[in-house]
Amino acid sequence: xxxxxxxxxxxxxxxxxxxxxxxxxxxxxxxxxxxxxxxxxxxxxxxxxxxxxxxxxxxxxxxxxxxxxxxxxxxxxxxxxxxxxxxxxxxxxxxxxxxxxxxxxxxxxxxxxxxxxxxxxxxxxxxxxxxxxxxxxxxxxxxxxxxxxxxxxxxxxxxxxxxxxxxxxxxxxxxxxxxxxxxxxxxxxxxxxxxxxxxxxxxxxxxxxxxxxxxxxxxxxxxxxxxxxxxxxxxxxxxxxxxxxxxxxxxxxxxxxxxxxxxxxxxxxxxxxxxxxxxxxxxxxxxxxxxxxxxxxxxxxxxxxxxxxxxxxxxxxxxxxxxxxxxxx
Ligand code: HEM
Ligand SMILES: *[C@@H]1O[C@H](CO)[C@@H](O)[C@H](O)[C@H]1NC(C)=O
Numbered sequence: 001x002x003x004x005x006x007x008x009x010x011x012x013x014x015x016x017x018x019x020x021x022x023x024x025x026x027x028x029x030x031x032x033x034x035x036x037x038x039x040x041x042x043x044x045x046x047x048x049x050x051x052x053x054x055x056x057x058x059x060x061x062x063x064x065x066x067x068x069x070x071x072x073x074x075x076x077x078x079x080x081x082x083x084x085x086x087x088x089x090x091x092x093x094x095x096x097x098x099x100x101x102x103x104x105x106x107x108x109x110x111x112x113x114x115x116x117x118x119x120x121x122x123x124x125x126x127x128x129x130x131x132x133x134x135x136x137x138x139x140x141x142x143x144x145x146x147x148x149x150x151x152x153x154x155x156x157x158x159x160x161x162x163x164x165x166x167x168x169x170x171x172x173x174x175x176x177x178x179x180x181x182x183x184x185x186x187x188x189x190x191x192x193x194x195x196x197x198x199x200x201x202x203x204x205x206x207x208x209x210x211x212x213x214x215x216x217x218x219x220x221x222x223x224x225x226x227x228x229x230x231x232x233x234x235x236x237x238x239x240x241x242x243x244x245x246x247x248x249x250x251x252x253x254x255x256x257x258x259x260x261x262x263x264x265x266x267x268x269x270x271x272x273x274x275x276x277x278x279x280x281x282x283x284x285x286x287x288x289x290x291x292x293x294x295x296x297x298x299x300x301x302x303x304x305x306x307x308x309x310x311x312x313x314x315x316x317x318x319x320x321x322x323x324x325x326x327x328x329x
Contacts, residue, residue: 029150029313029314030148030150030313031148031149031150031151031308031311031313032148032149032150033146033148033149034149035127035148035149035150036119036122036123036127036149039119039122040115040118040119040122040123042118042119043115043118043119043122043123043127043149044131044149046114046115046118047111047114047115047123047128047131047132047135048131048135049114050110050111050114050132051065051111051132051135051136051139052135052139054107054110054111055136055139058104058107059139059252060103060104060200060252061104061107061136062136062137062139062140063136063140063199063200063252064102064103064104064105064107064136065104065129065132065133065135065136066133066136066137066140066196066199066200066254067102067196067200068082068102068108068129068132068133069129069130069133069303069306069307070166070193070196070306071093071098071099071102071166072126072129073129073130073183073306073307073309074165074166074179074183074306074309075093075158075161075162075165075166076158076161076165076310077154077309077310077311077312078126078129078130078151078306078307078308078309078310078311079126079151079152079153079154079311079312079317080124080125080126080128080129080151080153080154080320080323081093081154081156081157081158082094082099082129083105083108083125083129083323083324084154084157084324084325084326085324085325087324087325088325088326090156090157090326091157091159091160092157092159093157093158093159093162095159096159096162096163097163098162098163098166098168099162099166100203100205100206101201101202101203101206101243108125108128108129108132108323109322109323109324111128111132112125112128112322112323115128116321120321121319121321122319123319124151124152124153124317124319124320125153125319125320125323126151126152126153126154126311126312127149127150127151128323130147130149130151130307131147131149133303133307134147134303134307137254137299137300137303140199140252140253140254141253141254141255142254142255142296142299142300143296143297143299143300145300145303145304147304147307148307148308150311150313151311151312151313152311152312152313152314152316152317152318152319153312153317153318153319153320153323153326154312154317155317155318155326156326165179166179167179167271169202169206169269169270169271170209170269170270170271171270171271172274173271173274173275173277173278173281174278176190176271176274177190177280177281180193183305183306183309183310184305184309185302185305185306187280187281187284188284188298189298189301189302189305190281190302191275191281191284191285191288191298192284192288192295192298192299192301192302193299193302193303193306194258194271194272194275195254195256195258195259195288195295195299196254196299197246197247197258197268197269197272198246198247198250198253198254198255198256198257198258199246199247199251199252199253199254200245200246200251201243201244201245201246201251202243202244202246202268202269203236203241203242203243204230204231204236204240204242204243204244205236206269207227207230207231207244207268207269208231208233208234208235208236210224210227210270211224211227211228211231211234212234213234215228216270216273218265218273218277219265219266219267219273220264220265220266223264223265223266226244226248227244230242230243230244231244244268246258246268247261249261254296254299255292255295256288256289256290256291256292256295258272259285259286259288259289259295260289262275262276262285262289263276263285263286263289284298
C-alpha cells in the first residue's frame with residue numbers, strides 16, 4: 001500500500017506535469033524573463049545599444065517606441081502586426097486614421113538588422129517593439145524595469161479592426177477606460193499610461209476642434225491662444241507638419257508635468273483633459289501630479305501589462321526576418 005507521502009508526491013507530480021502537458025498540447029507557452037538567454041544572449045544588450053544610438057541621433061525615436069507599444073499591443077496582441085507593410089494581400093496598419101502621425105518606423109529596421117547580424121531569425125519583431133519601448137522610456141527619463149520576452153510575430157494585419165481597440169482623440173472617458181479594462185488594465189493603470197502624452201507632439205488636425213469655431217471652455221484661455229498660434233486655421237492640411245508639443249515644460253521627459261498641466265486645464269487632447277472631469281480618474285491625476293515616483297511606478301506596471309497583452313508564443317506565429325513582411329518560406 002502506498003504511503004501517504006508517496007500518494008502525496010505522486011499527486012504533486014501530476015499537478016506539476018499537467019500545465020506542461022497542456023502547454024505542449026496547445027503549442028502555447030509563457031513569456032519569460034531573458035527568453036533569449038541561450039539562443040541569443042546579447043539580444044537585450046544589442047537592442048538597448050541601438051535604442052541609445054538612435055536616441056542620440058534622433059531623440060524622437062524614443063518617443064516613437066513608446067507609442068508603438070500602445071498601437072501594437074492594444075490591437076489584439078503584442079505581435080508586431082503594426083510593422084507590416086501593404087504586400088501580398090496584407091493591408092498595413094500604419095495608414096489607419098488611428099495611427100496618424102506615427103513615425104520612425106524605418107529605424108525599427110535598423111534595430112532588427114543589428115540583432116539579425118548576431119542572431120539570424122531568432123529574435124522576434126514583437127520583442128523588439130516591447131524592449132525598444134522599455135529602453136526608450138529610460139532614455140526619456142522614465143522608470144527602469146524588467147520585461148519578459150518570447151513573443152512571436154503575427155502573420156496577419158488587423159488594419160480592418162483597429163478602431164475597435166484604439167480610441168479616438170475625442171472619445172469619452174468611459175469608452176477609453178473600458179478599452180483598457182478589456183486588456184486587464186484598471187483605472188489607475190489607464191491614467192498612468194496616458195502619462196505617455198508627457199512626451200511628443202500632436203498635429204493640428206487632432207486639436208482644431210477644440211479651438212474652432214469656439215474655444216473649448218475647459219481649455220485654459222492663455223493655453224488656447226498659444227494653441228491657436230500653433231494651429232492658425234480651422235482646416236489644417238493634414239500633410240503639413242503643424243503640431244503642438246504635448247508638454248511645453250519638459251517635452252522630451254516622461255514626467256508628471258502631464259498631470260500638472262491637466263490640473264491647470266492645459267490638456268492637449270480631449271481624452272487627456274477628460275481625466276480631470278471624471279470623479280473616478282481625477283484622484284489618480286492629483287496623486288500623479290503630486291508624486292513623480294508614484295507616477296513612474298504605476299506607469300511601469302501598466303506598460304508591463306500592456307506589453308503582455310495576449311502574445312503569440314511557442315509555435316504560434318513566427319520570427320520575421322524583416323519586420324515589414326511575413327516570412328515567405
Ligand atoms: C485613449 C488612448 C489614447 C489616445 C486616444 C491617443 C491619441 C493620440 C493622438 C491623437 C496623438 C497625436 C498624434 C499626432 O497628431 O501626431 C498621440 C500621440 C502620442 N501617443 Fe497617444 N493616445 C492614447 C494613448 C496612448 C498610450 C497608452 C501611449 C503609450 C503608452 C501613447 C503614446 C503616445 C505618444 C508617445 C505620442 C507622441 C508621438 C510622437 O510625438 O510621435 N498614447 N496619441
Ligand atoms: C471626433 O473627431 C473626429 C475627427 O477625428 C470627428 O469626425 C468626429 O465627429 C468627432 N466626434 C465627436 C463626438 O466630436
